[in-house]
Amino acid sequence: MTALSADCGPVSGPQSAVPLLAADVVGRRREIELLLAGLDCGAHVVLEGPPGTGKTTLLRAVAEAGGSPFVFVEGNAELTPARLVGQFDPSRVLAEGYVPETFVDGPLIEALRTGGLLYVEEVNRIPEETLNVLITVMSEAELHVPRLGRVRAADGFRLVAAMNPFDAVGTARISSAIYDRVCRIVMGYQSQAEESDIVARRGPSVPAEWRDQVVDLVRRTREHADVRVGSSVRGAIDVVRLAVSLARIRGGSATDWRIGHDAAMAALSGRIGLHESSGRTTESVIDELYVAVFGTESPPEDSESGDPPGEA
Incomplete structure (x- = not known):
């Protein structure tokens, strides 16, 4: 991940972005440093904390400072694998067949192709079968889509998920398979x-x-x-x-x-x-x-x- 200076020029490393980000994101210097370090070393990250603690604000600021594409996904029970990955356009398939041009990228494929940050909000509300897709991508840095083939992650692709550990309604327990593939940053309330x-x-x-x-x-x-x-x-x-x-x-x-x-x-x-x-x-x-x-x-x-x- 390449950090940017105040004039949007590249700087030597992610540490140079910390003061700029700390000025924009109140009271989160430690979390900024941990998130930058995680993304810089190629790790995927889970931001865990109650609502209103700045999880989305923090990640958006980091993505903008690094010039990374930012792909947002709202986690809920309706987020099926097809909605996350994408699917072939039925009307175009009838005319052109199953060719790459008829495939409509979902947010996951978009982030994989562009080397962007895929931000999955409320990851503990996502169905298990959809979580399994994310586990595969985190493990293999690629995804095999039927009739489309293999989509490899471009350089810079990272998954950052967020969850509220205190919300027990409509949520599921995150499996150890997820935690085994991410770094966990806990965000409490500021002073x-x-x-x-x-x-x-x-x-x-x-x-x-x-x-x-x-x-x-x-x-x-x-x-x-x-x-x-x-x-x-x-x-x-x-x-x-x-x-x-x-x-x-x-x-x-x-x-x-x-x-x-x-x-x-x-x-x-x-x-x-x-x-x-x-x-x-x-x-x-x-x-x-x-x-x-x-x-x-x-x-x-x-x-x-x-x-x-x-x-x-």
Whole structure:
């Protein structure tokens, strides 16, 4: 893999790309170094971590820095071997027969031919028969397609897969045959300061102290006793975005208690999952955490006295 300098010229090695990538991908220098090293030495890689930890962002940045073709595949139960590999166009086969020109490349063949990075998202949602195709490619660096023949991997081809180890719905256990052929990079959540930096980069401008409180709120969803799965930093970004837009509609400020509370409810209630035994609602948990971070709502200034202004 050839790294690029800031002016897109080639540099001596992947180590030269680390500072540039670290500036674009917040809080991931170690993971950048490991991914670059893995790709540079010819290894295939699994990025393992919860949603919102920057797995796709990291790989896209690495692919762009190295000038590598990037082929994205969404992993799900409908990803059959034919959809991954490709297939002959039936209408053209009737007229021209089974010739290479009538074959429509799938993402795997595209990546093999171009020497690109094949990024398979949610690899643990893929059917076993499709995973077996990937195992063959990782082992042999080639694939035999009936009636098409052998397709060898061009220089630079790498498989990078991503998975959320905490998602148990609609997923399958990754076999040892996969792990035996990849390097595994675990990506946890960034620090609070780094997540606040991400929100500042991707969200609208708001007071830094309030933004830090929003990030604190979201991080607390990951530690609450009733919560099975907490929100990623995407939740914090959406809270800020919603609060700014809601303030514009209501003619208030994004930092107003009620505006922030409503924005948090909308942005986070669908992002957290509770333990089945908790007996609570997501709204009650968010309300509890919001009060813990922002305090209780202050009463309106003119509600302390029932007398009209200026009268005793």
